[in-house]
Amino acid sequence: MKKSKIFLSVFLILLFSNFIIYQDLEKFSFDKLKSKKIAFKDISIDNGQEIYDERISGIKEAESNSKRKSKIYKIKISQKYPIYHGCYDSIPNNKHENNGEYLQFYDTKININSLLKNNSNKKIYSDENYVSFTGGIDFFKFKGNDFILLSARDRRFFRNLERNYWILLNVENKNILQSFCFIDGYTLGNNCFGDFNSDGLLDYLNWDFRNDKISIYSLSDNKFKVDKNHFIKVKQSKEQEKITQEQDIIFIYDLLDKKNSKWFYKL
Numbered sequence: 001m002k003k004s005k006i007f008l009s010v011f012l013i014l015l016f017s018n019f020i021i022y023q024d025l026e027k028f029s030f031d032k033l034k035s036k037k038i039a040f041k042d043i044s045i046d047n048g049q050e051i052y053d054e055r056i057s058g059i060k061e062a063e064s065n066s067k068r069k070s071k072i073y074k075i076k077i078s079q080k081y082p083i084y085h086g087c088y089d090s091i092p093n094n095k096h097e098n099n100g101e102y103l104q105f106y107d108t109k110i111n112i113n114s115l116l117k118n119n120s121n122k123k124i125y126s127d128e129n130y131v132s133f134t135g136g137i138d139f140f141k142f143k144g145n146d147f148i149l150l151s152a153r154d155r156r157f158f159r160n161l162e163r164n165y166w167i168l169l170n171v172e173n174k175n176i177l178q179s180f181c182f183i184d185g186y187t188l189g190n191n192c193f194g195d196f197n198s199d200g201l202l203d204y205l206n207w208d209f210r211n212d213k214i215s216i217y218s219l220s221d222n223k224f225k226v227d228k229n230h231f232i233k234v235k236q237s238k239e240q241e242k243i244t245q246e247q248d249i250i251f252i253y254d255l256l257d258k259k260n261s262k263w264f265y266k267l
Helices: 002-024 095-100 112-117 238-247
Strands: 072-076 083-088 102-105 108-111 131-142 145-154 164-172 175-183 203-206 213-220 223-235 255-262
Touching (some): 108 112, 112 175, 203 223
Antiparallel strands (some): 102 108, 131 145, 145 164, 164 175, 203 213
16 A cells, blocks of 8 residues: 555656646747638749749859949749749849839839838848849738738848848738738748637737847737737746756747737737
């Protein structure tokens, strides 16, 4: 009888310990927060087709003399919609020249440089960025409005790991009603967009793996506004902390920190 009690006690201690470890190592998931998923439809060029051909270089710089200046090419980046990227064939030697790059939907053009400068999460932006559109281009409806979501990276191979960009277009018929840009957010899919707090507003969760805080932005009065009262904190595991300290590298923060988060409901 005594042995049975001891065995039961040890079993409960191990079970409780494993429960604590599991809770501590619970990874953050967007699905945990979504009451209803957005139905995204892929409208990008598919079948592995290369969008940017040999005319576009992410390495070559334009010559400094007047004989060879960067030339704009109009690249179609969707098969299902007339969406185009007007981009230079080479990197301009004068950084102010990149004001010529544009994103076009039907007949409406948006200056990419201005769009990035006026990003919704107020990130400092440099004139020396030249993007290419990567991954999927998504179309979705939200509360009767049509949206096109594009992801982009710096097209220079030695800088394309530094920053990523989300560009969101609110469209109607053949017109762009609004355009938004976010810099340095989640890059592994479109799960960062949705209605996370069930208030009927389109939300964006701004999560950079290098930061320990996930902020929520909501589209209200034609602007994405950050909610300073609600946020999610994430942390590193002990192993991740050790690697960060020993190797002096930026490591991911991906474990849910329930204790220090302030969300709309208990996580």
